[in-house]
Amino acid sequence: MCRAPDRLRIDSGGDQFIVSGASPRLSWRLPRTATGQPGYELEATVDGTVLDRVTRTSGSHLFVPWPWAPLRSCERVTWRVRVRGDRGFSDWSEPNCFEVGLLDEDWTARWISPVEGADEGYGMRPAYSLSARFELPTGVRSARLYATALGVYEVFVNGRRAGSAELTPGSTSYDRTLYAQAMDVTDSLRQGSNRLEVLLSDGWYRGKTGGFRLPSGWGTTTAARLELHLWYDDSTRSVIRSGADWTSSRSMITRADLMDGQVLDLGQHAEDAVPVLVDQVVAPGIDWSPAPPVRRIESRPPVSLREVATGSWIADFGQNASGWISLADLGPAGTRTIIDYGEFAGTDGDLTTAHLDMFLTGSPPIVFVQRDEVVSDGDGAVFEPRHTVHGFQYARLRREGAGIDPASVTMQVVHSDLEPTATFECGNADLNRLHDAAVWSFRGNAVDVPTDCPTRERLGWTGDYQVFATTAARLYDVHGFSRKWLRSVRDDQLPDGRIANFSPDGRRTKLMDPGERLARTTGSAGWGDAIVAVPLVLYETYGDREVLAENWDAMVRWVDWALEAARTHHDPSRTGLRPHERFIWDGTYHWGEWCEPGGARESDKGEVGTAYLYRSCATLARIAEVLGRSAEAARYGEVAKQVQAAWRTEFLDESGWMRSDTQAGYVRALAFGLVPDELRAGAVRRLVELLRAAGNHLGTGFLSTGELLPVLADHGYADVAYRLLFQRTPPSWLAMLDRGATTIWEEWEGIDDDGNPHASLNHYSKGAVVHFLHTHVVGLRQAEGSVGWESFVVAPVPHPDIPWARGSFESPQGTIEVEWQDDGDTFQLTVDVPPCSVAVVVFPDGQRATLTPGHFSTNRPAPTGKVFR
Numbered sequence: 001m002c003r004a005p006d007r008l009r010i011d012s013g014g015d016q017f018i019v020s021g022a023s024p025r026l027s028w029r030l031p032r033t034a035t036g037q038p039g040y041e042l043e044a045t046v047d048g049t050v051l052d053r054v055t056r057t058s059g060s061h062l063f064v065p066w067p068w069a070p071l072r073s074c075e076r077v078t079w080r081v082r083v084r085g086d087r088g089f090s091d092w093s094e095p096n097c098f099e100v101g102l103l104d105e106d107w108t109a110r111w112i113s114p115v116e117g118a119d120e121g122y123g124m125r126p127a128y129s130l131s132a133r134f135e136l137p138t139g140v141r142s143a144r145l146y147a148t149a150l151g152v153y154e155v156f157v158n159g160r161r162a163g164s165a166e167l168t169p170g171s172t173s174y175d176r177t178l179y180a181q182a183m184d185v186t187d188s189l190r191q192g193s194n195r196l197e198v199l200l201s202d203g204w205y206r207g208k209t210g211g212f213r214l215p216s217g218w219g220t221t222t223a224a225r226l227e228l229h230l231w232y233d234d235s236t237r238s239v240i241r242s243g244a245d246w247t248s249s250r251s252m253i254t255r256a257d258l259m260d261g262q263v264l265d266l267g268q269h270a271e272d273a274v275p276v277l278v279d280q281v282v283a284p285g286i287d288w289s290p291a292p293p294v295r296r297i298e299s300r301p302p303v304s305l306r307e308v309a310t311g312s313w314i315a316d317f318g319q320n321a322s323g324w325i326s327l328a329d330l331g332p333a334g335t336r337t338i339i340d341y342g343e344f345a346g347t348d349g350d351l352t353t354a355h356l357d358m359f360l361t362g363s364p365p366i367v368f369v370q371r372d373e374v375v376s377d378g379d380g381a382v383f384e385p386r387h388t389v390h391g392f393q394y395a396r397l398r399r400e401g402a403g404i405d406p407a408s409v410t411m412q413v414v415h416s417d418l419e420p421t422a423t424f425e426c427g428n429a430d431l432n433r434l435h436d437a438a439v440w441s442f443r444g445n446a447v448d449v450p451t452d453c454p455t456r457e458r459l460g461w462t463g464d465y466q467v468f469a470t471t472a473a474r475l476y477d478v479h480g481f482s483r484k485w486l487r488s489v490r491d492d493q494l495p496d497g498r499i500a501n502f503s504p505d506g507r508r509t510k511l512m513d514p515g516e517r518l519a520r521t522t523g524s525a526g527w528g529d530a531i532v533a534v535p536l537v538l539y540e541t542y543g544d545r546e547v548l549a550e551n552w553d554a555m556v557r558w559v560d561w562a563l564e565a566a567r568t569h570h571d572p573s574r575t576g577l578r579p580h581e582r583f584i585w586d587g588t589y590h591w592g593e594w595c596e597p598g599g600a601r602e603s604d605k606g607e608v609g610t611a612y613l614y615r616s617c618a619t620l621a622r623i624a625e626v627l628g629r630s631a632e633a634a635r636y637g638e639v640a641k642q643v644q645a646a647w648r649t650e651f652l653d654e655s656g657w658m659r660s661d662t663q664a665g666y667v668r669a670l671a672f673g674l675v676p677d678e679l680r681a682g683a684v685r686r687l688v689e690l691l692r693a694a695g696n697h698l699g700t701g702f703l704s705t706g707e708l709l710p711v712l713a714d715h716g717y718a719d720v721a722y723r724l725l726f727q728r729t730p731p732s733w734l735a736m737l738d739r740g741a742t743t744i745w746e747e748w749e750g751i752d753d754d755g756n757p758h759a760s761l762n763h764y765s766k767g768a769v770v771h772f773l774h775t776h777v778v779g780l781r782q783a784e785g786s787v788g789w790e791s792f793v794v795a796p797v798p799h800p801d802i803p804w805a806r807g808s809f810e811s812p813q814g815t816i817e818v819e820w821q822d823d824g825d826t827f828q829l830t831v832d833v834p835p836c837s838v839a840v841v842v843f844p845d846g847q848r849a850t851l852t853p854g855h856f857s858t859n860r861p862a863p864t865g866k867v868f869r
């Protein structure tokens with residue numbers, strides 16, 4: 001064996017460099033020639049000291065626990081690996097480097113807080129500048145700045161921005177979790193006098209949260225904490241720390257809120273700086289995030305900039321996304337530019353955001369606003385509002401007395417810098433566009449945590465990620481991103497075991513009076529079940545068993561709460577309870593299927609609740625087995641059977657028809673394995689009848705849409721699945737595209753027949769359909785029960801309107817590539833199988849072949865059209 005392992009990585013985030021805690025886990029990709037799980041040798045140097053070589057005779061190449069003594073703060077590590085094959089060792093891999101962050105116990109800097117005047121109120125507060133000067137001798141070899149905040153911060157070293165991460169320290173449940181950032185600032189320092197400045201605003205910590213824009217309740221005082229560590233040529237070291245010698249003043253950012261927007265007044269005169277307040281906050285220990293940072297990912301010029309009224313221009317960026325605009329031309333000194341952001345422009349060409357307003361009975365409407373303002377000092381500055389973030393395709397710029405140069409306006413797309421892991425392309429332009437729209441929807445909702453929409457609420461709603469996690473894990477490497485979010489879900493869990501509706505939960509439901517509206521609506525099936533479903537997706541996709549272990553307690557508490565809720569609470573319509581009804585979960589709050597076309601149904605809540613109760617119990621049993629918890633595996637396995645039996649008694653008749661008789665109900669039941677084998681055909685037939693009765697229109701909502709097409713295709717109704725996929729009248733995906741969607745809508749008719757917008761135009765849940773494009777159109781899916789993609793299936797389901805398709809996936813074992821072409825006579829297929837993987841190909845005619853690592857290519861007679869009855 002001569003090829004070397006590659007793609008070495010640790011399970012940590014970082015910006016300019018990867019930053020770990022004390023014991024990172026190591027992963028690598030095996031050489032193409034590897035077979036089985038070969039033994040390996042690891043070598044590392046820590047701050048130049050070579051550690052003892054570690055040799056293992058076998059073992060996984062994924063998430064290998066740190067085999068040496070725990071690392072210490074600021075250490076710099078280089079490691080490499082070689083693997084042992086039948087004919088000896090491979091070459092050594094290229095080295096991988098990372099640094100250890102400043103570990104919590106080693107922080108000595110003090111928390112510093114701004115001196116604030118009278119409170120302007122939520123959404124109205126300025127960003128503060130906290131700064132200090134310090135002298136440096138010559139001979140600084142290297143400098144690392146470690147920083148964090150309760151609020152959102154940016155740091156500047158001698159006026160130069162440190163690092164490229166945005167919206168730091170990110171969104172976490174700040175009472176329990178706080179991450180810091182490490183920055184290389186060596187090149188920004190100089191001999192003599194230097195200045196460190198932090199711009200600090202409310203951010204997720206103390207700003208507005210959710211659709212009702214209520215105050216986030218993590219704390220009342222913002223604060224920052226920084227240490228600048230300097231290493232000198234003579235091997236000495238010194239540290240500059242935040243502390244009482246720093247000063248505070250209002251900055252030129254006179255208002256900053258993540259939801260409302262930001263105001264920058266460049267003409268504002270600097271006020272006198274006063275000493276900062278010190279150690280005014282209580283904060284959790286500092287940790288290092290497993291997730292990649294939020295960054296500016298892409299810049300897009302407007303596709304048009306039109307003056308719609310005197311002094312009012314609409315910029316259309318052609319794509320709904322999250323971020324902000326940068327404006328390079330601010331006009332003469334004193335010119336004020338007001339920028340409103342939104343997802344929709346009406347027939348008059350002007351921006352409208354009324355579809356995002358929120359209404360709460362008994363309160364005035366919450367008018368949706370995302371507004372930035374900038375006042376020019378005539379000095380050529382570029383405006384970029386980095387203490388806020390917006391969901392938008394359009395920006396309205398208003399300015400009096402000066403024009404706007406279109407070339408000066410740019411959309412900055414801002415979100416978590418996730419690594420793409422899949423490609424998809426096929427010979428059907430509509431499907432390619434649909435795929436793009438779903439990818440953009442996920443991008444727009446991946447701003448440090450998975451959110452519902454980047455506009456109205458921006459909350460990490462658990463149900464949304466529960467339905468989308470599998471798709472997200474196909475499109476991007478979401479391992480660290482999701483682990484970070486799950487930590488928040490655990491942080492926010494209520495004392496009784498319920499999972500908060502969204503996490504991070506700035507409203508702090510766990511501390512609420514149980515009678516409060518949000519507390520009353522907490523604990524819904526399909527939402528709370530994210531704590532069971534998402535870790536399983538991560539385990540299956542990435543092979544990380546630890547994700548199951550770290551979420552185990554939280555998932556058990558959730559499922560136990562749900563079982564108890566089913567036992568003790570019943571829908572008032574139930575009287576004279578029969579024994580199975582102790583497993584029917586319909587007596588506590590459920591969101592239900594949610595967002596079905598034509599409005600939410602009230603009657604299906606027990607069906608949804610009980611179905612999820614079954615799935616979560618069954619999943620818990622499976623997870624218990626993986627974790628070697630055999631008693632729990634047996635217990636939850638048994639309970640799952642009882643819930644399944646109860647569901648059947650309550651909701652299914654002897655011909656496979658369901659009492660609720662909705663499309664969503666059948667899809668869920670079939671996808672979750674609730675229907676006994678002998679009744680499956682009847683249940684699918686009924687689903688197909690319902691679809692045909694609706695003129696080949698789907699009627700599913702939030703929870704089951706992603707499962708609809710796979711359920712149909714896997715039960716012999718690929719023709720029906722494709723008819724829905726290609727349906728052009730609403731409700732359908734292509735109707736969204738035909739009406740101009742560039743991201744997936746929250747409601748099926750997000751833009752109605754009259755062209756009016758409704759609800760959010762960027763919600764990813766219904767975009768889970770693109771998983772089908774990978775699993776059925778390209779045909780690449782992970783084999784049932786496979787972990788880390790060691791085993792997969794290639795089973796394309798061709799359609800006359802899709803002459804070819806190709807896709808790839810960066811699996812933990814290596815790159816998988818699939819491509820097929822159907823010219824009517826010949827069906828050509830090529831597959832690349834990475835090392836340590838096995839693939840089964842199922843040809844459209846039903847024939848099978850087993851593939852081992854390597855390149856595979858075949859030509860067969862084209863399918864005869866049997867699939868399309």
Ligand code: BGC
Pocket residue numbers: 452453457461462463464591594763
């Ligand atoms: C959000 C959803 C969320 C739901 C709860 C909505 O307002 O936008 O995405 O899951 O509430 O049903």
